[in-house]
Amino acid sequence: MNAPLIIVGAGHAGGRAALTLREEGYSGRLILIGDEPHLPYERPPLSKGLLQGTADLAGYSLCDRERLAALNIEHIAANPVTQLQPEQHRLQLADGQWLPYAGLLLATGGRARRLPQSPANVLYLRTHDEALALRDALKPGTRVVVVGGGFIGLEVAATARGLGCEVTVLEAGPRLVGRVLPPVISEALLNLHREHGVDVRLNVALESIQADGVLLVDGQRLPCDRVVVGIGMQPNIELATAAGLDVGQGIRVDGFLRTSAANIYAAGDVCEFRQDGLYQRQETWRNAEAQGRHAALNLLGRELPFDALPGFWSDQYDWGLLTVGVMTPAVVSRTLPGGGLLLFYLDADQRLQGACGWAPGNGAAKDIKLCERLITARVVLNAANLADPELSLKHLLRG
Incomplete structure (x- = not known):
């Protein structure tokens, strides 16, 4: 056999x-x-x-x-x-x-990466069973501290606020999702969460977690009922x-x-x-x-090289974030309806390498799909045309 x-x-x-x-x-x-x-x-x-x-x-x-x-x-x-x-x-x-x-x-x-100490009030989110345990804990009025200002931490924070929890987010770095997102999107995320009542604290370090709260290195103590750790x-x-x-x-x-x-x-x-x-x-x-x-x-023996474009999405309240491709130093921005933003990342030859969209709902989804086609087509682009919200990306794709 x-x-x-x-x-x-x-x-x-x-x-x-x-x-x-x-x-x-x-x-x-x-x-x-x-x-x-x-x-x-x-x-x-x-x-x-x-x-x-x-x-x-x-x-x-x-x-x-x-x-x-x-x-x-x-x-x-x-x-x-x-x-x-x-x-x-x-x-x-x-x-x-x-x-x-x-x-x-x-x-x-x-x-999920664990903290060295994890009292009973500390929860993580990686598996289905961990998510069930966290769901049971997110009751209206529950005081929740989220450790980590990455995508998982922020999505948990948004969901917890929607369920009526009091939420504080602790981020060790100077901005949210700083290793992945450009500063302008980090700032938009920060403003959105604060508008929804989340207490976001940047540049903070955790000293310890206790049964009824967390202690920061600077001596501040934050009383809470649950701690959700999202540190990667x-x-x-x-x-x-x-x-x-x-x-x-x-x-x-x-x-x-x-x-x-x-x-x-x-x-x-x-x-x-x-x-x-x-x-x-x-x-x-x-x-x-x-x-x-x-x-x-x-x-199965196909011998196919892997060359798929990277990309991800994240839902934050009623806003959507989408990316495709890779980010380069040369960036062009375009405003979208409803206060959204579309960022284009170009190489030295003015060809699109990546894009990032931030908009209410799925407002950036169609543009990101067109950006993916522009990346694949390797069309030479003009920065002024990319920045012009009146000029459709489909038109640019047709050259």
Whole structure:
């Protein structure tokens, strides 16, 4: 009997890869192994719809049990891989059994970064079960301190305010989402949250967390009922490291998403790949979707280089933030209806490399889609035309 294809990690990237393998005609044995007891699901709703009570796990799962069964995908849940032996092409599960593989995809994702001390009132948000625990805590009038002014922290803050909580956000840096967003968007985010009654504090450092509040390094004490920590994700690279694979801040891959070991690929949040000559990871829905599909194709021998454009979105109250491509030093801005903003990032040849849209609702979505087409088409652009809100991007696309 031929050895199966195995996917380690039953999150978004792993689940998408399994479904793609079947869609592309692979009929051999296929095993999907996950740490969690749940079916593969998307993570963006955890900080939005699930916390708000408007979505449930079934609504953002990639498939149901009936579809997995119909596709003959073996889902091993809550039984993680504990050991990987690349030379022997086999791995071991927590229950002790060994499984051989013909090809392997590591989509092990990551876990929420923890503080050294975590009293009972401290909550994190990375998994479905963590989101349920947080939802139960967000009652009207609850005093919530959010540690971390990144996307997860801000989305939790927005949801908590909508549920009637008193919210304070603590950010160690000088601006919100400072490592990802340009200053003008950081400032817009700051103003939006303050307009909705969030007490945002920048350039602050946490001294300790107590049962009834947090203590800052400057001596201020903030009474609260719950502390939500959103300080990033810790990639799950331990299995790959112990197996001798090349790792950095994630599992390193080549241009085809292949790891340093034969017949092993990586995808999703844990995957560290080169872009513009530098290794990076992308913790986004778009990347999990694209790399999950792409790794599946290459497991089938397609030998396709991975060159998908990066991008992400975030919902903040009734405003939407979208990006596509990469940011460069040369930026041109355009105003959008309702006080929104569209930023264009150009290279030295005046070709579009990236774009960032900030607008009420989905007001920037159509423009960002057109920007993606402009990036792909490599059209030479004029900065004055880009800045002119009366000149449609579709017109620029036509040249």
